[in-house]
Amino acid sequence: MHLLYVTESVPNKDPVHGDGSSAIPYEVLRNLPPDVRVDLVTFAGVAVPDDVLRRCASVQCLPERGRRAALAGSALTPLSVGGAARTTVRARRAVRAASRRADVTLLHGPHVIGLVHEVSGPAVFQTVDPWSHQVTMQAAASSGPLARYRRFQAARALELERRLPEHMALLTVGRGDAEAWSRELGRPVTAVPLGTDSGGSPWAPPAGPPTVCFVGSLDYGPNVESVGALVREIAPRIWDAAPETRFVLAGRRPVQAVADLAGDRVEVRANVPDVSDVFRSAHVAVFPDRSGLGMRNAVTEAVAVGIPVVASAVAAREQPAHPLLRVAQDDEDLVRLALSALTSTDAAVTTTGTPRTWADVAEDHLRACEEASRRAV
Template sequence: MARGWRSAYRAREHQALRAERRLPSRARLLTVGAQDALEWSERLGRQVRSIPNGAEHAARPAAKRGPPVVCFVGSLNYGPNIDSAQVLISKIAPLVWQQVPDARFVIAGRRPAPSVLSLAGPRVDVLANVPSVLDVFHAADVAVFPDEHGVGIRNSVREALAAGIPVVATPVAAREQDTHPLLSIEEDTDKFVRQIVDRLTAPRTDQRDAEGGVATIRTWKAVTQEYLDELRSAIHDGGAAPQRRTSPV
C-alpha cells in the first residue's frame, strides 16, 4: 500500500514541478513543510518559502471522571489513516489493556471506511463526523498516532498539542513537528506502549504542568498574517498590472 501511495504522490509531484517551472519569476512560491521548501527550492532553482499550518489554542478542562481514554483522530477514509486505526486496535490496544484493562479507545474522524467501523467493540468507540475534534481531545487522556505510512504533515498532532493533551506519535506522524513538552515520539512498539500507559496512569494534574508548551503552537491568526504579508509584498513588487492580450473578434 505504501508503495502505491508514494507512486501516486510522486506522479503528482512531477506534474506540479513542470507547472511551477512555467511560472513567472515574480511569482511567490509557498509550501507548508520546511523540508519540502528546501527540496523544491533546489529543484526549481528559486526560493520556496515554508509557512507551517497552525492550530487553535484551547484550554484543557479540569480533570475528568471515568475510565482512561486513548484517542486517534483523522480522516477515516484515507488509506494511511485506515491502516493506523487498524494498527492501533489490533497491535497497540491489546498491549495497553494488559496493563490498563479499563482503558477505552476512541477513533474519530470523517467518513469512516467499513474496515474502520468494524473496529468498534466493548472498549472501542468509532465516532463518525464529529462536530468538534476538540471535544474528542478534551475527553481523552492521550492522543495516539501510530502511523507507519503516509506523506505530508499530520495536522491532528498539532491540534492535539494545542488542545493541551499529551501525544504519543511515531516519527512518520510527527514529521516536521517541533519539540514540545507534551509530545513523545517513539518508533519501537514496546516503548510506544510504555509512553501510552505512563500517560494513562499519571495524575492529570501532573500532565497539566506541561501545558505551557501550548503557547508554542502557531495560531491560524499568525499563519494568516504571514500569507497576507506575502500577498502585500507580491502586489507591491509586481508593479503595474500586465496588459491582457485580446484576440480580434
C-alpha cells in the same frame, strides 16, 4: 489591498464535507484584516458558509467538469483528476477577468494549478503539500503496475510544478516539504505552518476509564493505515497491561475499513463537530502514523488543547519540541509512553510558549501577497 482568492474547494470547516485543505482558506478569510477586499473564485461542492459570503466582496462558485471528462483530461495532461475537473473554460475566464481587477491573486490547492497561467499580475500559489509529493507517497504504498503508473504521474506532476510562473511566490505547509520542493524546482519555497483555534478550557484528566484517542480524516489513506495499526497492533499490547482502556477514533467520513474496527473497547466517532471535545474526553492522544506528508495538524491541535500526545516520528514531523509531545522511536516505545500517560496521576502539564494560531497563518499569507505585489512594482 484587493485580493483575488482562488480555492480548489469552498472554504469551510464542515465536519462532513470539509477537510484540512478547505479549512485553510476558511481560516485565512476569517482572520484577514477587514481592510483587505476579497473576491472569491471557488468550486461547487458544498454551500458557501454565511460568514464566507459576508467576508467576501464577491463570490463565484463554479461548476466542475464531470467525472468522466475529468478522468480523460487527467489521462491526456499532467493535471490530477481534480485539476482537470476544475480547469474549465469558464474557470479560466473567471480567473483571467477577476485577476485583472485585483492587486494580487492567491491560489490555494494543487487542483487549481491548471489556472495559474490565467492570472494577470502578482500571484501566490499555496498548497498543503506538493501534488508531486502526494503521488510519490501513493506510489511508495503501491506495487506492480499501479506503483509504476503513480511514479509516472508523480514525474508529470513535478514537471507541471516546474512550469509555475517564475514571478509567482510558492507556499507550502511543512518546512521539510518546502526545502525538498525548493531543491526540485530550483526556486524559493516558503513554509507556512498551520495554526490552531485559541481559547477553550485547558485539558484535565477526565473521569471514567482510561481512554486513548486518535483524530484525523478517516477517509485519508495514511490515517486509515494509522488507525488500523493502532487497533490491531498497539491496542492489544496496551490491553495486556490495562484491559479496561477504551480507544476512540474520531474524524470525518470514516471508510468501511475504519468502521469495521469498532468493537466493545473501540469507538468510531464520525464527523465530530469539534475535535477539541474528543481530546478533552481522553487521557492521551496517540498517533502511530507510518506515512504522511506536511504537518500533522491533529497533533498540533492536541498539544494546543493540553492533552498528553504520543506520536511516531512520522506523526510528529514538523512539530516543535514541547513537554506534552513524546515521540516514540518504535511501536514498543509508543506502547510504553502511552501506558505511562494513561496511568499517570499528574495534572496537565503546563504548556510553554504561545501556540501558533490561524491569525498567524493569515498574517503569513497576507505578507506573502504584499511581497509579491511589491516585487511587481
